[in-house]
Amino acid sequence: MHRRTFLRSSAATTIALGANGSPMVVQTALAQENARHPALAEAVARLSKNAFLTPQGDFYNVERGDPLPYKLPHEKRLEVGLERETWKLEVFADPEDEEKTGKACQLGKPMTKAGGNAFTFDDLMALAKTKAVRFLKLVSCNNLSDPLGIGLWEGVPLRDVLWLAKPEANYRSVYYDGYHNEDPKQLFQCWLPANRVLEDPPGFLPVILCYKINGEWLTGERGGPVRMVVPEAYGFKSVKWLQRVVVTNKYQAEDTYALQNNDVNDSWLKTRALFEDMPDKVDAGMPFAVTGQAQVGIGGLAKVQWWAQRREESWPVDDEHFNKAPWQDAEILPLQDDWHGAIDTGDLHPMQFDAATGQPREWPMRYTRCQWAALAQSLKPGDYDLRCRAIDLAGNAQPLPRPYRKSGRSEIDKIELTVET
């Protein structure tokens, strides 16, 4: 009874918001509310209260460093360029290039501390006036199950800084690393092909030198004053506490992760579904809501599906990805109108948002996440395994098309559920 009352008032909110749009929008929202079973409607209302953006202090950190660079005393951070006032980026050609590849990468104007012309935060802000871009990106670690957080990242394309250093010849790769306490063992390095930096393949956003997230300066904890953000890749490509970009004629990846046999080089984000906010017990004879989120990778997201299997049921060994299971479609929830809160949404990247309407160009949107919900009809008492999977826009069901662990996790998520009498 209580829940129904609550739902009515939430439907009223939808009308009030819809009133700035067309009356059609209001009708659709109402029709949808009415069509949903109360259990599903309640779950959708609950999910829509989750903030879309992760405040930068709430990200899950994946970090190395002893001490962690952002925990150094303020004085020390000023000294080593970990504050905006003193930050300097060096861009130079690999001094060992000739020895390693026979031909050295040539830069017309390297930017170095020794040369007195390292690139400063003021230089970055000067470029930002005409070159800044802002886009949504979900950060996910190829080794971990849950995404780390989603932000609206702002920065200047790396290529615009590279052009200042005037690459001339034998320019094949870019290495970059962050502050590492002047200890080579703490170095965290990444590699990108030069062509990826200079040009964005169709559907790709630019690689940026990022200085803001969700409208705020990037904190030290989040990788500030400046971190790299590689939109389509797993987190390890987005190096924090960035201080150095080395261009080279080498053509092989030398990421810290690659050297540790921890990743493949071109580690694009995978599409996958995860359960979230699920009970471990439900009552028999009652429909209930099945809910979760989906990470939308390079393959896009066409569908999320779920399936409840009785624990004692065996499954054919030749169907290891459960392709023959009676999967059911879930409802993918839209991006909330107020997803940005108080953050100004002028000049969002045109690849993600239509400037005229402010609406996303695609939903679910690549490199972000969405929520999903489904209604489970009542189940007989017993123990169940619930699974969910994503289907990408090419029709690949998880864990395909790249089922290998090193290129990012994509195993089918499973939770246990008891249906009680």
Ligand SMILES: Nc1nc2c(c(=O)[nH]1)N[C@H]1C(S)=C(S)[C@@H](COP(=O)(O)O)O[C@H]1N2
């Ligand atoms: N300098 C530096 N950058 C780094 C790391 C690191 O240890 N040191 N970890 C990377 C890894 S493996 C991941 S998954 C992401 C995590 O980003 P987050 O801590 O902002 O969530 O940062 C990347 N950038």
Ligand SMILES: [Mo]
């Ligand atoms: Mo990672």
